[in-house]
Each structure stands twice: as C-alpha cells, then as structure tokens.
Amino acid sequence: MSPRRSYDQYCSAARALDLVGDRWTLLIVRELLAGARRYTDLHADLPGVSTDVLASRLKDMEREGISTRRRLPPPGAAYVYELTPRGRELLPVLQALGEWGQAELGERRPTDAVRAHWFALPLLRALEGEGLVEVRLEEGDFHLYVGAEDGPVYGDGPASGEPDARLVLDSGTCEAVARGELSVTDAVRGGRIEVTGEGTLAKALREG
Secondary structure (H helix, E strand, O other): OOOOOOOOOOOHHHHHHHHHOOOOHHHHHHHHOOOOEEHHHHHHOOOOOOHHHHHHHHHHHHHOOOEEEEEOOOOOOOEEEEEOHHHHOOHHHHHHHHHHHHHHHOOOOOOOOOOHHHHHHHHHHHOOOOEEEEEEEOOEEEEEEEOOOOOOOEEEOOOOOOOOEEEEEOHHHHHHHHOOOOOHHHHHHOOOEEEEOOOHHHHHHHHO
C-alpha cells in the first residue's frame, strides 16, 4: 500500500490533517461514534460516497490506528468497523467543527440528505449532565449517551432500556437547535420539546 500524502509541515494541525483531512474521513468518524458498524450500514448512511472511496478511507483509518475491523461471531459472521480510543478522541474535534459550521446550515435544501442520528452531535452539545436520552423525530428515533467518557456516543433506534429522559420534537425544532438559533431549555419552555422520564436529566430539563 502506497504511503499517504503529507503536508510535510512540522505543525500539529498539519499532522492531524495528514490523518483525517481527506474528504469523508471525519464523516466516517461521525458514523462510527455510534459504535461498531458494518460496511453496508456506513455506505447507507453516507449518501454520495463511492464504494471505492469508502473502502479506501476505512483502510487508511485502520492503518493510522483511528479505527479497527473485526469479525462478528456467528450467526452474524460479518465484519464491523469501530473507532479505537485514539479515534474516539476526535469527538471534541467534530463537536467544535459542528459548532463552527452552525451558521452555514441555513434552511434545509431539497437536495440535502438527512438521517435522524445526524442531530445527535448538536443535541449532545446542547445537553448537560449525564445519562441516556431517547430522541423521537419524524425521521426516526435515536438515543444519546450524554456525558459518556467511553464507548458509543449515540445509537440508532430507541434506547435499549428505560432512558433517563425522552425528548419528542419535530424536525423544525431540531434543525433550529442544530443551527444554534434555539436552546433546548427554551424549546422545552415553549412547548416545542416534550420531555418525559424520571431521571435527573428529564427533571433538569423540565425545571429549566
């Protein structure tokens, strides 16, 4: 395998971009923050990426110690990709990048793809505390591990157990939160987010 191109600059930002600056790499990291994912799942949730590019990026990430590949035991018997501890350290990088990019979102364009779990990172930025939060949108359900220091940051579908808080909101409200135009607290106060649950997070959101 030929070596990756480098900026050849003695600068930590340049060194970081040597590893994760290629197109699609950070979006693959975003998907793997949900935990182990199969290649087909990654391809489905990265609309626009070619199979060749996705395979190449995954090989590069494995070589650089950002992700690993392992085979599931039977009856699954499929290969899955997941982040290494080094790869999970990119969460605050993605969060900072997402916060910086809020102003670029604007209104959703007709050509824009969307997945429910893409709202996980902006909601994580907006929530404080620790606990499991289930989010219900028209596009689908997902859950967040607020304050988690290790393991998955979010997951598709409802929470496997009873969440500390359950949030029900429409896409317009979620998009406004993602753009930084509306805080979760104000949305709860204004009746735009319904909060249920008896956990500390739910009570804190209701009390505002």
